[in-house]
Amino acid sequence: MLRPATVMRLGHHMADTATHEAHVTSTGLSNVKLGMWLFLGSECLLFGGLISTYMLYRGRVSNGPTPEQIYDIPFTSVSSFVLLMSSLTMVLAVAAAHKKDDRGTNLWLTVTALLGATFVGGQVYEFTAFYNEGLGFTTSLFGSSFYTLTGFHGVHVTVGIIMLIALVAINKRSRVPGSKSETVEMIGLYWHFVDIVWIIIFTLVYLIPV
């Protein structure tokens, strides 16, 4: 018999973030948070493989342009700065979510998405410029590995933007399942990770000479 008044006591054994109640887990970390950390650990190896491939091939330019010839360091520095600032706004979104400030959460999530979109826009511009200067995906080993590495990062940022926008849309209709502040925090974790990866890529790909 199902009594509506029954209080659900969800123990450590319960799965997923089903309800608003916090779960008691063996480690004290929630399942989603632990899962997200593990996923990001796995992502490190993904980018590790891609970065290694790039480092191996960056000097092999065939008849195409060399990295020094096409990189526009000031431009990429600006777009990198924009991306790093989006981590700051993401922190503000998480803080607002913890304070249950819905308006603030939505605002900062939107700003984060816009900053991320600016970065991706910059990347699209950069790819176009490089292509016009003669570096295609199939031009040289340098070209293939450059576009693959930065492209994978760009896709990660884009996925993050989609998550941010979707979260704002769902939040406006108050349909976020589970704990809202935790959902914001999880997207934040992912977002910061993608930013940190960019710091590594920017240093290794753009700043260190071949």
Next chain:
Amino acid sequence: MAIIERPAPGTTVPALTPAAPAITPSRTYGALRRPVATTGWKSWLFTVDHKKLGLMYGATALFFFIVGGLEAVLIRLQLAAPDGKVLNADLYNQMFTMHATTMVFLFVMPMAAGFANYFVPLQIGARDVAFPRINAFGFWCLLAGGIVVNLAWFLGGAADGGWFMYAPNSGPVFSPSKGVDFWTLGLQIAGIASLTGAINLIVTVLNMRAPGMTLMKMPVFTWMITVVQFLLLFAVPVITVALFLLTFQRSFGAQFFDVAAGADPLLWQHLFWIFGHPEVYILILPSFGIISEVLPVFSRKPLFGYPFVVFSGAAIGFVGWGVWAHHMFASGLGPVSVAVFSLATMAIAVPTGVKIINWTLTMWGGKLVFTTAMKFAIGLVVLFTIGGLSGVTHSVAPSDTQQTDTYYIVAHFHYVLFGGAIFGIFSGFYYWWPKMFGKMLNERLGSWNFWLMVIGMNMTFGPMHILGLQGQPRRMYVWTEARAGEGFFNLGFWNLIASIGSLILTVGIGLFLINIVVTARSKVRAPLDPWNARSLEWMTSNPPKEHNFDSIPHVHHLDEFFHRKYEEDPTTHTMREVASAEDVLAELERNADKHIHMPSPSYWPLVLACGMPFVALGIIYSIPVAIAGGLIMLYALYGWALEPATAPESDFDAPSSNGHAVGASHG
């Protein structure tokens, strides 16, 4: 399905009786209402229950085992006599590539995932995994990946580059059929299953243990599965990169493995084996876990040196990352690399040897019960040791350069994978069958099954040591009488023995399939605790109820179930039985949780996974199809994001007037 009121009494009632009236969710999530079926095919298609998914993994893996086995038999028929005519060279290449791919990625890995899914939550006293929907998604990805890889057979020929698919040989020039494209994309999809499964099981083990179950009270099977999941977590992304690079080269003209453009042919080898060597431990450690459960139960003794078994497993997990280049000794890495990887390879034999010694000492002085499960476990200890010893010879680089790409290597890895991984899996079948299906596999047939497999396996793979040391290369599609040699080392004789052995092996495995049918038709129910077992998964009904445990047990010991049944007699210092399994279960039932809230079934995992083959086929044939697949996935993600994993109570319609509960009990 989702909400279970006070569980019905009766410990032997099967879990999935069609008792529950349908539950109607009153709200729509995303685009579709929740599925509600608790019986019939829909209850399987949309399930998020870890036990059902475990069985689905197992059934899929068993199917691919048969496929991969038939491929192996064709290979052996081709090589049975000189100038074999069964397969042509092209088909032979496809056959050995797909045999290995199927056995590694579509049989051993999913079978281990099936056992892990089914038994890890039970062994740690949980009611499900941490992310039930992601669990379902993982299974469907595996199935989709397996289908995509094998689809190539019907669409112009399967992959033909060998299971490690060395580039540039697998590039568009040397492998022009679309087989390799199906292979890379199919494995990419199956890889998602491994990655999501790894995250899911690690979180489950770390977060959802029953009160009192510290890490060092976990059963060894759960421990080994945890080590494997960490290996998968970090190995899968590396193969993902390699597969992406190959796809980009083959489909979009990138140059990664184009040696003419200056590419490094070792790039693929490094990426593949950084994944590939941990993969070897991914294949074997679950079986180590299984026999670490089976040997103590049938020796009537606790596992000897439990911490050593656990830590040696973890040590294998760590050192396993530092040995990959021993697959590449013949590629000219330079003396320093070769020396380092030689030493690491010798070192990894130590924790493996520790395990062998622990298993042996577990049996030492025990009251051995030679059930089929026990026989397979002992078979593993013996046969894996042989394979392990030939493995140590590979760490000696000068000797290994002679053996590279000969049948000696084939002999070695079949001893560790067939004699190791597969014997462990069969031990698990016989040990856990009553738990999964409530009926015991026939022991008489099991004995035949075991002995035929032991004889067949040694006849098939034993002679390959000789063939390899005589210089027969692996992957050679014919051998000729003129160059077969004479006397004891005649290739013809040993090839024939190996082929006859493979047929004996086939009969042995056929008997297992017959055993399944015989058992399914038998009416005899298994007793509650047929083996006098020790760990928590046996503290449930056969098969377990949907919610596993009526009340979550509080754990005080390693081998908790055993310690609930037996106590030490202070005068004689022997263990005496204080409670039967039925008593222990009745106790759990008396304290049954009043309100058990299980995760709800969902359409989205299936829909999301369905989009993937379209993306894969689209990349191969036409990009619009890939976009359509992407849209299906986007739609599924939208529905998924809006749907709470466990339906809140407000989702269910009020109880009907006759007083029957909405979420009625499942016995």
